Amino acid sequence: MAQSSATDFTIRPIGRVESPLASAADAPRQGDEGAPDAYLILDSDVQAGLDGIAADDEIIVLTWLHQANRSTLTVHPRGDLSRPEQGVFTTRSASRPNPIGLHRVRVLGIDGQRLHVSSLEAIDGTPIVDLKPVLGSIEER
Amino acid sequence: MAQSSATDFTIRPIGRVESPLASAADAPRQGDEGAPDAYLILDSDVQAGLDGIAADDEIIVLTWLHQANRSTLTVHPRGDLSRPEQGVFTTRSASRPNPIGLHRVRVLGIDGQRLHVSSLEAIDGTPIVDLKPVLGSIEER
Numbered sequence: 001m002a003q004s005s006a007t008d009f010t011i012r013p014i015g016r017v018e019s020p021l022a023s024a025a026d027a028p029r030q031g032d033e034g035a036p037d038a039y040l041i042l043d044s045d046v047q048a049g050l051d052g053i054a055a056d057d058e059i060i061v062l063t064w065l066h067q068a069n070r071s072t073l074t075v076h077p078r079g080d081l082s083r084p085e086q087g088v089f090t091t092r093s094a095s096r097p098n099p100i101g102l103h104r105v106r107v108l109g110i111d112g113q114r115l116h117v118s119s120l121e122a123i124d125g126t127p128i129v130d131l132k133p134v135l136g137s138i139e140e141r
Numbered sequence: 142m143a144q145s146s147a148t149d150f151t152i153r154p155i156g157r158v159e160s161p162l163a164s165a166a167d168a169p170r171q172g173d174e175g176a177p178d179a180y181l182i183l184d185s186d187v188q189a190g191l192d193g194i195a196a197d198d199e200i201i202v203l204t205w206l207h208q209a210n211r212s213t214l215t216v217h218p219r220g221d222l223s224r225p226e227q228g229v230f231t232t233r234s235a236s237r238p239n240p241i242g243l244h245r246v247r248v249l250g251i252d253g254q255r256l257h258v259s260s261l262e263a264i265d266g267t268p269i270v271d272l273k274p275v276l277g278s279i280e281e282r
Contacts, residue, residue: 007154007207007268008151008152008153009152009154009205009207010149010150010151010152011149011150011151011152012239013148013149013150014238014239030276030279032279033279046214046230046238048214048228049214049215049228049229049230049237049238050228050230050231051226051227051231052228053231059230060243062241064150066150073187073189074192085192086193087191087193087194088190089191089194089272089273089274090191090192090193090274091274092276096271097187097190097271098152098153098203098270100203100241100270100271102203102243102273127150129239130230130237130238130239131230132230132233132243133230133231135171135233138171138173138174
C-alpha cells in the first residue's frame, strides 16, 4: 500500500477571479505571456485582511485551479509532445495533486473588496485562496 | 450574512518537513533570516512527480502551516506591537484563512523521495502540499 501523509485539510476560497478568459484553452501558460488584466473579487468576510494593500503593490495570488486533474504526476512540459515527460513538480502544469496556482501580479487599483490586477492567466471564476506580499530585502521588512 | 465563495476543496498533503526546528518559537520568520537546512520527505505515491528535480535547482515549496489560526485577519507585522495592525494579506503571517506557506529553497541533494534543501523556516512535521520550479525567463521555458 502506498505510504501517505495522514491528515487532509480544507481550503475555503476567499474570493474568485473575474476575467475575460473564459476557458483554459484561451489562457496563456503564464501571466507574462500575454495574460489580460483581471479583477479579484474578495468575499466580504475577509475584507479586513486587505487593509494596507494599495495600487502599485506587487502581490502573489494563490488560486485553486479547479479544472485540473489531480491524479496527473508526469506531463510533457508546456503540452509539447516533442519534449519528454517530466514530473509535475518540475513544471507549472495546472494538473498536479494539489492544484494551487501561483501568480505574481501588480495591483492596478482597489475598490473595497475588488482588486484590479495586471496580467493574470487564471480563467474567469477561478477560486482565490490566499494573497501574499512579494518580500523585499531583509532591511525593508 | 457574510457573502462567501461556495465550494470548499480538500488538500491532501504529499509529504512532510523533517527539520531541527521543533516549534514555531524556534523558527526564524523567513528562510533567509537564518533558517536551517531541512529534508522534504515525499510520499511514495507521488514520487513520479519528482522526476527531473536535481541538485542545485531552486524550487518553491508550498506547505500547510498546520498550527496557524485561520480566523486571524489583521496582525502587527512581524509580531512587533509598535507597528500598527495590517491585513494578513499584506503580511507573511502564518495565521490567515488558508495557511499556505510559500518557501523558496535550493535543492542540495535528492535521494529517492527525500529532498535535502537549504534554509527552510517551516518546523519539523509541517505538511508539504506542492513543489514548483522557479520560472526563468520566457526564452528558457
